[in-house]
Amino acid sequence: MSGINIGVLAVQGDVTENIMATKMAIEELGLDGIVTEVKTPEQISDLDGLVIPGGESTVIGTLSLVNGSLKKIKEKIASGMPVFGICAGMIMLSKKAKDRVVGEMDQPLLDFLDVKIERNAFGRQKDSFESEISMDKIGIKKFQGVFIRAPSIIETGKDVEVLSKFNEKIIAVKQGNIIGTSFHPELTGDLSLHKYFVSLIKAKH
Amino acid sequence: MIPLSGDLGDTKGVIKEKIGSFGITRGTSTLKRGFAHMLKNGVVMDVTTVEQAQIAEEAGAVAVMVLDKLPSDVRKAGGVARTASIRIIQEIMDSVTIPVMAKCRIGHVYEAMVLQETNVDMIDESEVLTPADENRHIWKWDFTSPFVNGARNLGEALRRIEEGAAMIRTKGEPGTGNVAEAVIHIKNVNTELRRIKSIYDAGDEQDLISVAREFKVSYSIVEETASLGRLPVVNFAAGGISTPADAAYLMTLGCDGVFVGSGIFKADDAKERAQAIVLATTFWEDPDKVKEAQKMIDERQSMLGLDTKNLELRMQERGSTA
Structure with a gap:
């Protein structure tokens, strides 16, 4: 069997950092695979796994709607492709999002992850922070959480497993092959979460 | 991982606190530079009203920059240009979900403090406003909020990064609707990056030291930038972008994204133009x-623009030698 093919959605946001982290994760796991930027429905259709990076969810949503990528990603997730949404990426995966200040949002979402998100839940940029968190359920005891204008999860459906909380706020979840985090593992140099995601893809491959 | 070359680490802007039982740190370089990384491949739009900010958000702007007047009006009005009205900044912060930035005068530490207290997401120490201190820029390490600064060449960019800028943009010539100067500035930066990379690759430390002297920065930031072959922070294009093709051209030159000043809301087809520039970027x-x-877009609706050769006021020269 050939190697795994992982894409990082390259519409807007910190794409390069996620490509680097995923490549290094594959290497450390001793697996065979490639990691590329994907933007078009054609590029997405070949993938075994997808990372939706941090950025602005309104921008990523609006633009991936324009070129048909949003629809293709939905099809792929429905067929079981593992997907990892980081910050804006997690918002994209959710069913519902509201903003802490502005209120209910009508923005294009993928509508898979059965959660309701509060955007900018910890405040604006000055309130962004780093803190040590843990994800014991997936064997990650210590992780440096980098929270940048981060969202949190305020409601979860029955199939959603909570992986981590910060001061009672839910900041990491898993639902089947979907992972979502409020924080940015790609900015830390700690590959454990990207490695966990790659191993999910490998198991499915 | 984001490169942290030039990072000063433990400075006044870094704050350690507790939330519940969790120890947290705010204002680190990872958070400031990381914020800029989240803007990559996006368009930041200058706005003066809530209505313009909402048009920008709907069009897919990655952030808005609040001004009292658009740069072309600043140019026309003359006088002293200062930071925007706090009330308008706050109204805009309450009506859009994307990040809100605002400009302060070069070297005006207290305008920046006021913007930080207002809780804007990023502060632009900008040559569009009348400088308060051209010899000494703000020491941005003292702030928890991140800063973006303009630069015309690599030396200027690295001086700003050493002062704590978390993001760089080309200066271009603001408010002209003419992209020519922005093109020159980004090409300057690229040429100089190639030059120091080749010195680094040749292992010529003596030559790297002379580059540091020429740029008036530390050896360590020159060495790290040379090893990276790019700026250690996110680098956007700005100054005179008016059309989708302008934005796309600057992206081909290696910019991480674009700022559009007067180009959108000084055109007669602002809404379509905002969307079109986002698509092209x-x-x-x-x-x-x-x-x-x-x-x-309709070229007949583009802002008329100015030749950058015979301008009375060259904003790009403000603070550039310091």
């Missing part, structure tokens, strides 16, 4: 998509 690698974006 996102899909810049696809000429067909950029053509479609360019088709959305």
